[in-house]
Amino acid sequence: MSAALDLDDLVDKISWITPPDGEAVGEALGTPLDAKPGAGHMVYYETPVPLQYFENADLRINTQTKLGILVLRARANAPLREDQLDFKRYGKPKNVNVNPHIPPEGTTASTYAVSNTEVTFQFTTKSRVLRVVSFSWPPRVTPKSK
DSSP states (O other), X not given: OOHHHHHHHHHHHHHTOSSOOHHHHHHHHTSOOOOEEOSTTEEEEEEEOOOSSEEEEEEEEXXXXXXXXXXXXXXXXXXXXXXXXXXXXXXXXXXXXXXXXXXXXXXXXXXXXXTTEEEXXXXXTTTOBEEEEEEEEOOOSOOOOO
């Protein structure tokens, strides 16, 4: 299976999970996630993942609003280059952010609306190697005022 197909399949599996849920995300990643309590209504999950192109996952979910963010960090020893992937299936990016201050060469991140999430692909700016893929789920429930 090509790198593009592997990543497309993973993006499809994760982006359809609504609201974000540690068990469902763990299943998509191929590893169980153990919750660690956080501050307030936040639950944290961090684990190594058995994926070819990613080494670990960091998932944070607000149990009250269902707002969630999942960050997958790319493996340094199995780099994916931008030219190995096809982003046409995601449409035009909603946002592109260039940050020249992240060592060693800066980063360029493109955010796409995919299914029920926003998916951001972050690459090194010069060599165009994948650093991070992140998924962001919007809040589903408005917290009650006190």
